Amino acid sequence: MKRAAIVGVGQTKFVSRHRDLIHPELTFEASRAALEDAKLSIDNVDALTMGVMDPFDGVDCCDRWICGAAGGYNKPVIRINTAGATGMSAAIAAYEQVASGMFEIVMAVSEQRVSEPVDAQSLLNTCTCPYHERAMGGSAISLGAVPATRHMYKYGSTHEQRALSAVKAHKHGMNNPYAHLRFEVTVQDVLNSMIVEWPLRLLDCCPRSDGAVAVIFASEDVAKTITDRPAWVNGAVSIADGPFFGDRPDVSYRAALAVAARRLYQKCGIKNPLKDIDVAELYIPFTSLELIQTEAYGFCDEGKGGELLEEGTTWMGGELPINPSGGVLCTNCIGATAELRVAEAALQVMGKGGLRQVPNVETALASGLGGMLQFHTLMMLGSEPR
Amino acid sequence: MRVAVIGVGQIPAETCKRDVFSDQSALISKAALADAALDIGQINNVVAGEYDLVTGRTAEHMYTIPSAGGYLKDEIRINDDGLFALAQAYMGIMAGEFETTLVLSTGISSEGPQELITNMRLAPFYHRQLGLHEKLANGMQALQYRERYGVTMKQSAKVAVKNRKNAVRNGYAHLQQEVTEEEVMKSEFDCWPLRVLERAPWSDGGCAVVLASESFARRVCLHPVWITGLGWSNETYYLEDKDLTHLTATKHAAQRAYKMAGINNAVKDIDVAEIYDVTTYHELMAYEALGFCKEGEAGHLIDEGFTQMNGDLPVNPSGGVLSSNPLSASGLSRFVECVLQLREQAQDHQIKNACTGLAHCITGYGAQRSCVAIVRR
């Protein structure tokens, strides 16, 4: 059992379509950037975890093709795929590999070219159960739309409150040079954008992005030799819920996420999440999920997610800024998205956030979300080891 | 600290289960839990080793993990053979994150055209459109190996005869009929030079393993089996860029696993090996990569009967992948079989006095990846 910390982070620019770089080339860019950040060479890396979600790249088991360029030639490589949570699971796996004492330095690399399928939703439909749900045309957008309707009915949340999530994300995204969508929007812009799946409008939804991200984990002894300010992994949990919407009728997935959050807080000794956590990078692909997630994390009371947005608590300058990077609403590279949350949270702890840096970050939360709102992955990073 | 194997479970391999695939996960999980005498409530973490597309689903663990009892537990899915999932599960316990973990591989091959699915794993710019699939790559690899070292068709046939004979005594095996050298050498060509009886079938099946920390295992298990060595490695994806006559990833994986387990002389220190014999030639190449003999000498090993049930180092007493190939569970099954041998519960295919076992798997084109696990009682 060893402590582990993040010592390097690398990411590509995220865009609608990387015309110039194909899958392995994008992966190489991210790996190289992370190694440069940590001032390491690939020879220093003992093992890799790879996060890619089939089949968005248009290649099944795409990791096998790209892992060589990521630096995995003749190294131990383990490939992770937990749907939307993939990138975070790859990070958790890398953390476990270091914490186990098996390796000193492990790099988690996630890549996705979501531009490859002509229509990503037809692919997301292949996630649904072929016996019961696939024929209904369910897609990832349903995952945001169905709970949105329920939340409005049960707690009286409004379209305007939800729109604030998008306004905030895009405002924050302006500070992030790597973000995909970089424009500001107003509440009215969101409410005027086209309906994608009622009640969600275009600006309630994330884009599809191409890009890659790499995060380097090191054991305690090694981490201290690499940087004075690593981001310590002070807790990581994941949780599985069932695959069927119908099993979770009441604002879908909040219950399981709340359980996961409680477990994480217990591990890290967090009593009052709003006060104890300085910044959060959360997997929020649809505005509706920000309301539900902030409630599940205990940042506000049940049903009060909309008010939390209105009060400004989770905006830059607030008590607990959520997604200074602009988050998933600005950049969604499916299999890499959740690892990007870890990378951004690590940058905050390491003080490398640039324009998007939140002052004096001691504790940062990152999350991933996959499957039918069913897999939650959480990681708590700190400036001091637990 | 060590990690113990306190339960294993499997379901019989067959051509087609004709049942909802995730229901198989429940059966596998229950079998392993029953073997460990644990309640699902005592499991902290579920690690699945499963592929996408193979069953026509994206993210198939969305169904298998809940079915296996993963509700509100930690979970992760390794998108590769279950033996890699076992390695990750081992590290989760060593990291102090979990006391117990269920490793799960639901191996259902019957729901889709697996050759086409392996074609979908190829880079779209150079390889996909050329009609390549994994069996063809195995054929190219077999030919190159055979020509390099003068391995004979008879030697290849002997591997099939050995493994298929062993499978007759394994109630969980898919193909339970003996074959003769003559039959192997006259069977239909699949991907020349490989004949149908020289390569693995597609099977439906699956298996699961319950791992526990040493302290937990001591409380619940009288005779645990210990994981003493683990190694895995990855070489290049590009068939164009490697010497196909060596299982390089296996060689590196074995070196790591042997070092960890303190094994200096594989032949002397290992009592039983379960090898990923996706073709007869791959079993022979694995003998060399695992250090059972020198390069190019595997043919002699099979001639001498060295790896027969009664030989010095029995290989695949279960019948191996040539007899049962539940995709994604085929490597983890090798591990389950080793554990059964060490616990002397392999019934009719039990070998005598096995203290140390080796489980091996390869995945990808040209055996790009490999994992090797060493278990000891």
Added chain:
Amino acid sequence: MATKDNKDEYIIVEQTWNVPFRHYAGEITSRYLKEFRDNKKIMGRRCPKCKRVLIPARKNCERCFTETDEWIEVNDEGKLVTFSINCIKYVGMPDPPYIMGLIRLDGADTDILHYIKGIDLSDVDKAGRELKIGTRMKAVWKEVRVGNVTDIDYFMPTV
């Protein structure tokens, strides 16, 4: 989606994935394929560290974790490294029998994967035994080329 009964009263739900993809080939691979299309040339990329000329042309040498930096033309002829003959009809795969081979082109340090034709396959075993590893092979280019590896129709023995 079609459903039908089977004899044993188990329902089989039939599904087909029909998902179109568009793969942008990027800077390096585009050039590689444009050379096929426009000039009937096979261009490899040289790694500055290990000096190997890589086919297919790649931007990264994975052995050295470097970027390749030089285009090198290789011959469209070379030696057969290994092959296999597909003899069974598999769903979605070409009709058997067909030969898939790896050829080491003159001037390259890795092989090229392609179909091999010009061999009588009426007796597959005879054909396989007679086609020797090391046989000289030459690319046969298509008349109409579109920027795809299949712009080479196949390789065939030079004699």
